Amino acid sequence: MDIFLQQLINGLVLGSVYALVALGYTMVYGILELINFAHGEITMMGAMVALAVIGALALAAPGLPGVLVLGAGLVVAIPVCVALGLLIERVAYRPLRHAPRLAPLITAIGVSIILQNVAMLIWGKQYIPFPAVLPQGRHALYGAAITDVQIAILLLAASIMLMLILVVQKTRLGRAMRATAQSRQVASLMGVDVNRVIAATFAIGSALAAVAGVMVSAYYGLAHYYMGFLLGLKAFSAAVLGGIGNLGGAMLGGLLLGLIESFGAGYIGDLTGGFLGSNYQDVFAFFVLIAVLVFRPSGLLGARGVERA
Template identity: 65%
Template structure:
């Protein structure tokens, strides 16, 4: 039982990160029906910027928590800027083009970002500085670390904040209106281009936080870390129903738990025919299953016809 509890804790932490990244995919898709495959790279940039800032500030003797907050505080604006630049330079010129064009552009942007990061931060896997001492807490035979608690609570807070932004503010209303019908929203005096750019920027901010969290969780950052994470988060977004914000949150958390439990128990269930190396496969099995059985995703009634 304690092993099971531990696996669920592992899965929830992983899922919280997936959910944060999945939100970026789903928000953009909800508004312009573009799968922004460069989103995973924004997560990577967030981690890398934080890596550099922590590296620069670590010898200064500031309290570790302050350093990490400053690092996140630097990573977020950098990622927001990248999100904005991406939308402005790569996607806006293709508005109204066939859907394949921006999709391929997104893959191109992803490759560019990856290689720029490789030039700046080298191709070595970087040891993400562990300046805050990790405390472990034990309960019911399971262990939860302070980093896991931080990831869970920060992502919960950010998701609540996002939900409040989207469903309780004028900006959120404008976003939802644009998602519903950009032309009509435009007639109502909403600047659709501005809203779309803002969506990218908000998604990028979430990605930056996710990047810092995932790098400090695993203690490693790498210029190619974003692609796999991005794909998993994309699966999570599809699982929840792409374009649907609560769906992305639910999909992310579910996918994390499915992965952890799957990797933990597949060996026993199949008599060691399949092993834990199939961990990464679960996300894609889920993706296929969802596309076959329920293309609109768990909560994704609204954009089902478009998916």
């Protein structure tokens, strides 16, 4: 039972991070039908910028409480990532908005490679350790263990997602985003400034990515210029699993993927009597993805049939 609970915690923490990154993919896709492959790299940039700030602060003022240092990292990383997201949209995607869909996909991959190399030039090829500024508290929970960092990730991710839902459902900007997602042309005829809405979408998605990047580096204790690639791939799969273009779908998909990976890796060996081991962990996760897509091609919460004209 304690093992089960521990795997549940592991899966939920991992899943919340996937969900935050997946939201960035799904929001952009919902509005532009563009897969922003550079999104994983924005997450990485968030982690790197925050780490640079945190490292500098930890050296300059060693006495500061960890939460404050982490907060400072976030406060710098979020605007940097938002600016980066806006810049990428303006330079790499907007000029190609009416081009065939393959063209922005290629520029997206190009941007992601550029960002990786820029990060490599600035911060080098080494792994960057996360300074030990955070409280390292561990709490026993019915035989399982949960750390302060894990609790913080769960709470932060949940409140951010709640805020995002409120923004999209209750505000003027949210309404404009939903309208633009349904039809860009009609929305602009109704007086919605489509370019502004798209820019806002990129800004929000990049801010989420920055938070996720800081979470990941704080959780695993390191950052690296390459870290965005695998994280982006997993989060993208989560978005597809939940139904790309659907906010709730990205959250559900992220959490599910985290849980599947966790339970898959933890139990697959014992359940198959050692025939299959944890080396099949990713195979298992993608098997679930394929199975879902066979029965629901547009993902778990994706729109059935054609919604767009």
